[in-house]
Amino acid sequence: MTVATVAPALHALLNQFIDYAGLFPPAGLSLDQTVANYNSYQKSEYSWMLRWLVVPARDVDSLPASLNGRIAVLGDSDHIRATAIESKSVIFAQHPVYCEVSNLELLKPVKESGTFAKLRTGGIKAAAIPDINEVANFILACAELRLPFKATAGLHHPLRADYALTYDDDAPRAVMHGFLNVLMASAFAWHGERNIAAILSETDAAAFTFDDHAHWRGQMLSVEQIKESRQNFLHSVGSCSFDEPVRDLKAIGLF
Secondary structure (H helix, E strand, C coil), X not given: CCHHHCCHHHHHHHCCCEEECCCCXXXXXXXXXXXXXXXHHHXXXXXXXXXXXXXXXXXXXXXXHHHCCCEEEECCCCCCCCCEEEECCCCCCCCXXXXXXXXXXXXXXXXXXXXXXXXXXXXXCHHHCCCHHHHHHHHHHXXXXXXXXXXXXXXXXXXXXXXXXXXXXXXXXXXXXXXXXXXXXXXXXXXXXXXXXXXXXXXCHHHEEXXXXXXXXXEEEEHHHHHHXXXXXXXXXXXXXXXXXXXXXXXXXXX
C-alpha cells in the first residue's frame, strides 16, 4: 500500500489523525514498548496517518531526543519538550493546549483563553462512552465557536458498532463510536451541516465512500474541504492502538 493507492479524500481525512497513546488503557504498554511501537509505525507504509506520541508528564524525560517535536504531554503545566499539552483545565503555555471539558458551557472560556478543546469519546467501561447526542452537541458547539479540538479514547475502530472494551478474553462489550463517523461528522459540521447525529449513528461501511470527494450517502465534501476541516477543526484522535485502525480499515475495504 502506498499513499498513491489511497483515495485522495480518504488520505486527506486520515492524514496524521492518530496520536498514539499505547501507554494508556486498554493497551497499557510499557514506556519502552510504546516508544518502540511508535518508532516502528513511523517507518511503516501507514506512517502518514501518525501524528504525535502521547505521554504523561512524568515520562517525558525518559524519552529519546529523537522524539522531540512529536510529543503530546498530559499534564497541568507547560513542558520544554512538548509539542502540545493535554490538560483537564485551562492552562497558559508556549505550546498548543487541548483542554478536556466536562460540559459545553466551558467551551467558550476555552476558546477565549486561546486553547483548543478535547472530547473524550469512550473508555474501558460502557458508562464512559457518551451517547450520540452528547458527541454531536459537542462537535456542533465547537463548530459554532470555530474552536479546534481533538478526540480521545474509544476510537480504535472506523465504524460505530459493538466491540470488546478491552483486550482481555472475557472483556465486556458495548457499542462504541467509530473514528470515520467522528471525522466525517466533524468535517460536515465545520462546513455547516447540523444533522450530524445521523452520520455519527451510521453503521454501514458502504455508506462511506471515497474518491476525489468524501461521500456519506447523498452528501459529499471535496478534498479541499476535508483538508480545511482537519487543519482547522478536528486535529486528531488519540488511540492506544495504531494496528487496530489499520486492520479494520483493511477489513472494510478502504485499504
